[in-house]
Amino acid sequence: xxxxxxxxxxxxxxxxxxxxxxxxxxxxxxxxxxxxxxxxxxxxxxxxxxxxxxxxxxxxxxxxxxxxxxxxxxxxxxxxxxxxxxxxxxxxxxxxxxxxxxxxxxxxxxxxxxxxxxxxxxxxxxxxxxxxxxxxxxxxxxxxxxxxxxxxxxxxxxxxxxxxxxxxxxxxxxxxxxxxxxxxxxxxxxxxxxxxxxxxxxxxxxxxxxxxxxxxxxxxxxxxxxxxxxxxxxxxxxxxxxxxxxxxxxxxxxxxxxxxxxxxxxxxxxxxxxxxxxxxxxxxxxxxxxxxxxxxxxxxxxxxxxxxxxxxxxxxxxxxxxxxxxxxxxxxxxxxxxxxxxxxxxxxxxxxxxxxxxxxxxxxxxxxxxxxxxxxxxxxxxxxxxxxxxxxxxxxxxxxxxxxxxxxxxxxxxxxxxxxxxxxxxxxxxxxxxxxxxxxxxxxxxxxxxxxxxxxxxxxxxxxxxxxxxxxxxxxxxxxxxxxxxxx
Ligand code: GLU
Numbered sequence: 001x002x003x004x005x006x007x008x009x010x011x012x013x014x015x016x017x018x019x020x021x022x023x024x025x026x027x028x029x030x031x032x033x034x035x036x037x038x039x040x041x042x043x044x045x046x047x048x049x050x051x052x053x054x055x056x057x058x059x060x061x062x063x064x065x066x067x068x069x070x071x072x073x074x075x076x077x078x079x080x081x082x083x084x085x086x087x088x089x090x091x092x093x094x095x096x097x098x099x100x101x102x103x104x105x106x107x108x109x110x111x112x113x114x115x116x117x118x119x120x121x122x123x124x125x126x127x128x129x130x131x132x133x134x135x136x137x138x139x140x141x142x143x144x145x146x147x148x149x150x151x152x153x154x155x156x157x158x159x160x161x162x163x164x165x166x167x168x169x170x171x172x173x174x175x176x177x178x179x180x181x182x183x184x185x186x187x188x189x190x191x192x193x194x195x196x197x198x199x200x201x202x203x204x205x206x207x208x209x210x211x212x213x214x215x216x217x218x219x220x221x222x223x224x225x226x227x228x229x230x231x232x233x234x235x236x237x238x239x240x241x242x243x244x245x246x247x248x249x250x251x252x253x254x255x256x257x258x259x260x261x262x263x264x265x266x267x268x269x270x271x272x273x274x275x276x277x278x279x280x281x282x283x284x285x286x287x288x289x290x291x292x293x294x295x296x297x298x299x300x301x302x303x304x305x306x307x308x309x310x311x312x313x314x315x316x317x318x319x320x321x322x323x324x325x326x327x328x329x330x331x332x333x334x335x336x337x338x339x340x341x342x343x344x345x346x347x348x349x350x351x352x353x354x355x356x357x358x359x360x361x362x363x364x365x366x367x368x369x370x371x372x373x374x375x376x377x378x379x380x381x382x383x384x385x386x387x388x389x390x391x392x393x394x395x396x397x398x399x400x401x402x403x404x405x406x407x408x409x410x411x412x413x414x415x416x417x418x419x420x421x422x423x424x425x426x427x428x429x430x431x432x433x434x435x436x437x438x439x440x441x442x443x444x445x446x447x448x449x450x451x452x453x454x455x456x457x458x459x460x461x462x463x464x465x466x467x468x469x470x471x472x473x474x475x476x477x478x479x480x481x482x483x484x485x486x487x488x
Contacts, residue, residue, distance in 0.1 A: 009041025017059035045077035088190035103149035265370025342374035362457035385452035389481035395444025449478035
């Protein structure tokens with residue numbers, strides 16, 4: 001099968017610009033791209049924009065931008081189907097001439113009432129083929145009404161349509177479940193079926209890798225290929241992507257438009273790695289794979305038949321791994337625009353690069369995305385911390401004890417001449433014992449006082465970067481908060 005591919009591999013990503021591409025769409029693009037790159041073939045980009053009513057402003061740009069962000073470069077295109085209307089009309093004419101298709105004059109009202117009737121009878125909605133066998137006289141009369149007909153395919157009434165799917169094996173549909181679907185609409189635009197098969201043929205597409213949801217369209221396509229005397233490409237329907245609750249992947253699972261992930265500061269390489277494992281795997285273990293490794297090993301054989309599960313925690317973990325792999329200078333460089341965008345307006349711009357440079361090594365170990373960098377670390381930049389006084393008791397010390405602890409720490413810090421992490425640690429660590437406190441609780445109190453958070457980078461390094469004045473001020477502010485608790 002694909003391993004001994006004889007023809008040149010030509011695959012396409014054929015999105016409809018009816019919305020912004022989400023993870024599922026881009027997984028399809030990625031698998032096509034990987035397949036092309038693995039076999040040294042071509043990856044073609046085709047915009048299927050024939051559904052005028054559902055076109056979404058800006059969708060095409062977002063599609064291109066999403067591919068560019070992930071560096072899924074295309075070898076041809078983008079082709080736009082809306083610029084190829086003449087071609088589809090010719091094919092529709094050919095099918096009409098050969099009587100594989102017919103003109104249908106049914107009004108939207110008639111179709112609608114037919115559909116309602118079918119629903120009432122609990123039958124699947126299906127065109128009743130009213131215009132399939134019109135007499136010449138009827139045709140002339142209908143023509144005279146001025147109604148612009150659509151072109152419908154004359155689906156065989158009996159028999160079966162079978163095709164081979166490279167992932168699922170043989171798939172068979174009864175022709176009786178298919179209806180006489182529309183090929184050309186009255187506005188002159190082709191339907192998805194007509195435009196899709198015409199272009200796949202004319203663009204010499206060798207393999208169609210597309211989402212599972214298109215499987216039910218495939219028998220229609222196969223019938224069209226047969227009618228036109230064309231050889232169909234090979235089909236491979238990719239497994240669905242489900243949320244952890246096994247429901248179809250949606251926003252609820254944190255799966256939104258691909259570019260939202262860029263906005264939140266995920267690295268493209270992490271996205272590629274993560275998306276590649278949604279339905280494909282190298283083996284049963286390997287999770288971290290570079291783009292080159294994925295290209296090298298990608299094959300349809302290792303695409304699973306069963307649905308893939310989208311796991312946001314795994315994505316975040318993977319994203320963190322890729323962030324840690326960056327050289328710190330690179331991490332800092334890439335984090336800067338996010339800091340600039342996300343830090344409160346009260347933080348002076350341009351940001352102090354020297355200061356940012358000191359903070360980033362502390363953060364890089366912990367961040368999962370660049371958005372985390374500013375979200376979790378604002379305390380480095382803002383003057384006044386805002387947090388609930390009770391957070392100071394979070395580590396488990398009572399207010400009175402906490403007050404005593406901070407009152408002991410403050411004057412000692414004032415004595416430090418060369419402020420630094422080592423000095424701080426040497427001075428502060430033994431104080432836990434002196435105060436008769438568990439180190440964890442004592443440090444927990446200090447961490448909240450210094451950062452306003454219960455989780456932060458290592459305490460003494462953080463204090464070292466923040467500086468003596470800021471730390472002392474924060475400890476005093478924490479004391480005030482504790483007094484307010486006690487005074488209540
Ligand atoms: N235009 C279809 C889509 O939006 C293409 C499906 C196919 O690949 O055939 O997904």
